[in-house]
Amino acid sequence: MRTLNWSISHAVFVTEIDDEHKGIFDALSEFQRLCDGGGSLPEIRKATERLTTRMMDHFAHEERLMRAARYDALKWHRKLHMAAKWRVESFVDRLLAGEPEAGAELVEYLTNWLPNHTRVADRMMAAALRNHERCMWKVTFQAGTKPARERKWVTVTGEPFEPPAS
Ligand SMILES: [Fe+2]
Numbered sequence: 001m002r003t004l005n006w007s008i009s010h011a012v013f014v015t016e017i018d019d020e021h022k023g024i025f026d027a028l029s030e031f032q033r034l035c036d037g038g039g040s041l042p043e044i045r046k047a048t049e050r051l052t053t054r055m056m057d058h059f060a061h062e063e064r065l066m067r068a069a070r071y072d073a074l075k076w077h078r079k080l081h082m083a084a085k086w087r088v089e090s091f092v093d094r095l096l097a098g099e100p101e102a103g104a105e106l107v108e109y110l111t112n113w114l115p116n117h118t119r120v121a122d123r124m125m126a127a128a129l130r131n132h133e134r135c136m137w138k139v140t141f142q143a144g145t146k147p148a149r150e151r152k153w154v155t156v157t158g159e160p161f162e163p164p165a166s
């Protein structure tokens, strides 16, 4: 089974997301190395926990960013995360119950799922996040270059806002 290595072909061009993807890819190859090389049970357990924690924290982080940017396809993207979470949990349950083949099946599943999800769903999300950030900068710039009395006030989500008279 090939080992998945992060490369620029997996980039979504949002640094914090790319960094987390690299961490997940690394955790997966460490997990694979231990499963293939007959790592001890405690080592495999630890690597499993590292991999699943990184994945679940990352999913939660992406979902927070999408919510903050009012991303249209959040529901769809969350469903993809949930489906992967259930699959991963079922492999892990079998592995920890003493079925070593479940480790190889988990590696195979994620070696396909991670690049596919990253290149399609995460790239779509990243493009929306970049657009959202650009809009926020524009508002800040316009607001900051006008005299105080002419400034347009907006909330962090871009809604018009009337500041209380001082
Ligand atoms: Fe995602």
Ligand SMILES: [Fe+2]
Residues within 6 Å of the ligand: 021, 058, 062, 118, 122
């Ligand atoms: Fe992701």
